[in-house]
Amino acid sequence: MTDQPLISKAGDTLAASDVYGIWKIRDAVFAVEQQCDEPDVDDQDLLEATHHLWFEDAEGPTSYVRLLTDPDGARRVGRVCTRREHRGAGQSGRLVQEVTRVWGDGVLHLNAQAHLEDWYGRFGYVRTGENFMEAGIDHVPMQRDPGIIR
Template sequence: MTASPHVKRGDELTAQDVYGIWRIRDIVFAVEQQCDEPDVDGLDLLPTTTHLWFADDLGPTSYLRTYVGTDGVRKVGRVATRKEHRGRGLSSALLRAVHERWGADEIRLGAQAYLEQWYASFGYQRCGEDFMEAGILHVPMRRPGR
């Protein structure tokens, strides 16, 4: 189906990697979704952050990052796929790659509310009340470790 994703820790990213990652996130979150908060949050270049993505000649086609928060729990976020690559299972493949590597541990995320059932199909469960982030309704979710 899909080739293996690129997987790099934040401290391993090249300038070209960072540019591509920020470009896909800018296109999806700032332009398409008109998020009202800055995307760059100080986590991307940390050695405790891991970036996973698929790419074509124009850069990342689908992307997510995962990191261990200050609470010691792994988080998944910034899941984004370029519009022309949606519906191909790329985000699903990235999420499965996260579960293959870190599925023994609890994983948490803030899902955009309309994606709650999609994340539930991967074993995530709601773990709190809805909240607003970047002007978009989100749902806190967790996936227990296996």
């Protein structure tokens, strides 16, 4: 476990340094490590209905997650990532648990990288459809219904 404080901000309250740090970790994980073939910046990060949660050290975010709220109220968890040197410390799990604590009163949706289906299952997410390709990576649609205790 980390002793880093949890940071939670709505997209419309992010400072330029927050945006830089968020894009820096997502670029390192998704573009460099995973070689995703789609742009990460998608015009959703600065919206009032978008929430960002992360832990950070002096170099910026160490683990990060984004929660989108669609116009119809559906909540979508995404962009879950952890810097390589911080993996295995449970930071991503703590972030997913915090998303559930704060927003778990409704259905939560996510598109999990297929190799992480069982990991998300530990938090109450279940498969809702067939595998599909997103950003050049095999994904699984999943959701978590309210009231599941994990």
